[in-house]
Amino acid sequence: xxxxxxxxxxxxxxxxxxxxxxxIDTDAYNEIDDQFALAYLLRSDEKLNCNAIYAAPFKxxxxxxxxxxxxxxxxxxxxxxDLCGKSELAGNTYRGATxxxxxxxxxxxxxxxxxxxxxxxxxxxxxxxxxxSIGAITNVASxxxxxxxxxxxxxxxxxxxxxxxxxxxxxxxxxxxxxAARVVMGSGVPMVLLPCxxxxxxFAVSVPELEFWLRDSNPLCDYLIRILSDMxxxxxxxxxxxxxxxxxxxxxxLLNDNQRFMMEQTIPAPIPEYDHYYAFSEDRHPIKYxxxxxxxxxxxxxxxxxxxxx
Numbered sequence: 001x002x003x004x005x006x007x008x009x010x011x012x013x014x015x016x017x018x019x020x021x022x023x024i025d026t027d028a029y030n031e032i033d034d035q036f037a038l039a040y041l042l043r044s045d046e047k048l049n050c051n052a053i054y055a056a057p058f059k060x061x062x063x064x065x066x067x068x069x070x071x072x073x074x075x076x077x078x079x080x081x082d083l084c085g086k087s088e089l090a091g092n093t094y095r096g097a098t099x100x101x102x103x104x105x106x107x108x109x110x111x112x113x114x115x116x117x118x119x120x121x122x123x124x125x126x127x128x129x130x131x132x133s134i135g136a137i138t139n140v141a142s143x144x145x146x147x148x149x150x151x152x153x154x155x156x157x158x159x160x161x162x163x164x165x166x167x168x169x170x171x172x173x174x175x176x177x178x179x180a181a182r183v184v185m186g187s188g189v190p191m192v193l194l195p196c197x198x199x200x201x202x203f204a205v206s207v208p209e210l211e212f213w214l215r216d217s218n219p220l221c222d223y224l225i226r227i228l229s230d231m232x233x234x235x236x237x238x239x240x241x242x243x244x245x246x247x248x249x250x251x252x253x254l255l256n257d258n259q260r261f262m263m264e265q266t267i268p269a270p271i272p273e274y275d276h277y278y279a280f281s282e283d284r285h286p287i288k289y290x291x292x293x294x295x296x297x298x299x300x301x302x303x304x305x306x307x308x309x310x
Contacts, residue, residue, distance in 0.1 A: 057135075130155050
């Protein structure tokens with residue numbers, strides 16, 4: 001799939017009413033924000049029914065290859081499920097791609113991709129499956145390449161790239177697999193885009209805040225405090241420090257009634273280029289674009305849900 005539209009424009013997604021089915025695609029071992037996001041999804045079961053969880057690939061100092069990153073993420077997902085009292089979802093947790101897309105036409109098949117296609121095909125177009133992606137979007141792109149018809153039955157919510165006015169687009173989720181981002185954003189799939197620097201970067205939290213609001217609430221909260229504290233020790237050098245927990249916002253869009261957690265607008269889908277900049281065309285299909293986060297309101301909801309007893 002290139003930049004030309006190959007499908008008719010589909011509807012621009014709106015925050016869903018009522019309880020909805022969700023799958024989440026996460027590189028859960030990459031940082032510490034995926035753990036917060038997955039826990040937030042699982043603890044928002046008054047509205048979000050988590051159907052399946054997919055391990056996404058990543059490569060950095062924590063994983064020498066995308067395959068290692070995916071495997072470590074798979075096991076981190078299982079840990080969060082246990083801490084959330086949701087171990088029964090381990091059977092619906094699937095390994096994803098072991099490498100990035102080689103081009104814009106060749107899917108990387110995996111258990112995660114097969115499961116996503118199966119679940120999407122079981123939906124009706126007026127009752128879509130919501131696909132929250134908070135890593136490289138390889139698995140979602142692979143599913144669309146393997147079965148393009150699923151774009152009529154899913155809504156993709158992706159945290160990736162930077163704000164449209166940012167000086168570059170060298171954002172981790174996007175630049176790992178630019179081909180995958182181009183496939184998804186050029187497919188015509190109903191989509192919500194949450195940019196990192198310049199928008200979601202405002203959704204940051206500090207260790208003292210976690211200690212004050214969450215300490216001794218339950219084992220999940222103690223684990224989240226520990227992994228953020230460990231990161232602070234590695235990164236801060238003893239100075240004032242906070243950490244954007246970006247991925248939470250992708251889940252929060254599904255709960256964004258009356259734009260209580262974030263502000264959105266409709267734009268033509270931007271075009272991720274291989275030089276790590278966006279290109280733009282008014283002919284692209286319309287998507288929802290998040291441009292502002294109500295940090296305090298969302299953080300309060302996150303904390304209230306994380307500290308609930310199991």
